Amino acid sequence: MPQTLVVKIGTSCLTQPTTGQLALSTIAALVETLSYLRQQGFPVVLVSSGAVGVGCARLHLKERPRKMALKQAVAAVGQGRLMRVYDDLFTSLQQPIAQVLLTRRDLIERSSYVNAYNTFQELLELGVIPIVNENDTVAVEELKFGDNDTLSARVASLIEADWLFLLTDVDRLYSADPRAVPNAEPITVVKAEQLAKLQVTAGSSGSQWGTGGMVTKLAAARIATSAGVRTVITQGRDPQNINKILQGEKLGTQFEPQPRTDKARKRWIAHGLIAKGKLYLDEGAVAAICQGGKSLLAAGIIQVEGHFQPDEAVQLCDRQGVEIALGLANYSSTEIEKIQGHHSEKIPDLLGYAGAETVVHRDNLVIQYCPL
Incomplete structure (x- = not known):
């Protein structure tokens, strides 16, 4: 070829x-x-x-x-x-x-x-x-x-x-x-x-x-x-x-x-999209994504930056702001601010409606850099 x-x-x-x-x-x-x-x-x-x-x-x-x-x-x-x-x-x-x-x-x-x-x-x-x-x-x-x-x-x-x-x-x-x-x-x-x-x-x-x-x-x-x-x-x-x-x-x-x-x-997610915001993650979430190939859950999010809608691209960063991954968010920035730090089963109570269990699913997530 x-x-x-x-x-x-x-x-x-x-x-x-x-x-x-x-x-x-x-x-x-x-x-x-x-x-x-x-x-x-x-x-x-x-x-x-x-x-x-x-x-x-x-x-x-x-x-x-x-x-x-x-x-x-x-x-x-x-x-x-x-x-x-x-x-x-x-x-x-x-x-x-x-x-x-x-x-x-x-x-x-x-x-x-x-x-x-x-x-x-x-x-x-x-x-x-x-x-x-x-x-x-x-x-x-x-x-x-x-x-x-x-x-x-x-x-x-x-x-x-x-x-x-x-x-x-x-x-x-x-x-x-x-x-x-x-x-x-x-x-x-x-x-x-x-x-x-x-x-x-x-x-x-x-x-x-x-x-x-x-x-x-x-x-x-x-x-x-x-x-x-x-x-x-x-x-x-x-x-x-x-x-x-x-x-x-x-x-x-x-x-x-x-x-x-x-x-x-x-490839489209990694090289076609423009990130509309950032999600800062704790060490457990970073390890789960980088080492375990897991999705991002609300419990691992410590801070939201920017304004974005569901299905828009966001950067996933560690506490220091180093980008570790890029992915498509299942929730808007406003919704994530309400559910960050909480377990997935609490999402319906916090938002008033049932949503996705994950904030960014692993199938819609591309790892850019692993600091671990």
């Missing part, structure tokens, strides 16, 4: 850093590499930044807009231009492409999540390379991915990819920003247990046209590896590195994946 690849390229690689104009030689090399990989049988998805940057150049703007409405308008101008360039280059190599624009809402709603998965699968079976970007024109702030590193990690999780390549303006991860600290140590491999503890001075984005930086790439690596996707940070100006890495060369920084869950619903 051929391995599925998600490749993300950032604005700093797609455009010239001083002018914001497209770096056509880099884009051409990327198109050639991805077309070759597709011909070799690899299903490929490209997550491409650059719409806002290209729109800025087209409209002769001197800096990236900060106002949401203006940024959305500029993205609408740039997205068409960017896809035109991709389509011309891919067509010259007889490689069909498709445009896929996503918002966070598309992954939060279960039916939309499933539809997105099915659409990607059909496109890949047809031999098409989907080109993905956030639908900046309609996305609202609270439902934005925020950056395309995060978007690419969510897409990799959604389609159950084997690899996520984050193409950036440095050749790998370093202990500090190599542009500012010449003796920064290169990091070649990051094991799953090391990622949460990784200490690096993650710089801001390398270009005024971009929104990412090493912070967002580490966050994306955490999302992707927790979904079982091997993640690589490597130099975006040399897209041929992707094929070399697949052939075993030690380029860039590789983040080893965690074991993948086979349950699609749990």
Whole structure:
């Protein structure tokens, strides 16, 4: 079975850093590499930044807009231009492409999540390379991915990819920003247990046209590896590195994946949803969830934070606020405040009606980190 690849390229690689104009030689090399990989049988998805940057150049703007409405308008101008360039280059190599624009809402709603998965699968079976970007024109702030590193990690999780390549303006991860600290140590491999503890001075984005930086790439690596996707940070100006890495060369920084869950619903909970609140748990509840694979009962809850409704996602945290799991609540925040600390048989008396015995059932719960 051929391995599925998600490749993300950032604005700093797609455009010239001083002018914001497209770096056509880099884009051409990327198109050639991805077309070759597709011909070799690899299903490929490209997550491409650059719409806002290209729109800025087209409209002769001197800096990236900060106002949401203006940024959305500029993205609408740039997205068409960017896809035109991709389509011309891919067509010259007889490689069909498709445009896929996503918002966070598309992954939060279960039916939309499933539809997105099915659409990607059909496109890949047809031999098409989907080109993905956030639908900046309609996305609202609270439902934005925020950056395309995060978007690419969510897409990799959604389609159950084997690899996520984050193409950036440095050749790998370093202990500090190599542009500012010449003796920064290169990091070649990051094991799953090391990622949460990784200490690096993650710089801001390398270009005024971009929104990412090493912070967002580490966050994306955490999302992707927790979904079982091997993640690589490597130099975006040399897209041929992707094929070399697949052939075993030690380029860039590789983040080893965690074991993948086979349950699609749990992947959706872990990587599609946005938490609307937090539940703080006592030590017994943390142990029951982490070690015993149990559901969360009201008796183990010591504090409720945020406002949410039944069936919305909540973070389950220990006393110190460290997130241990994410799950779907059976009760609203107001209801949980009434029943927290009490045994399940007391729920009908406390609420005035019979409800679920569990606050979060184990089938709707995904463990993120076990402190025990």
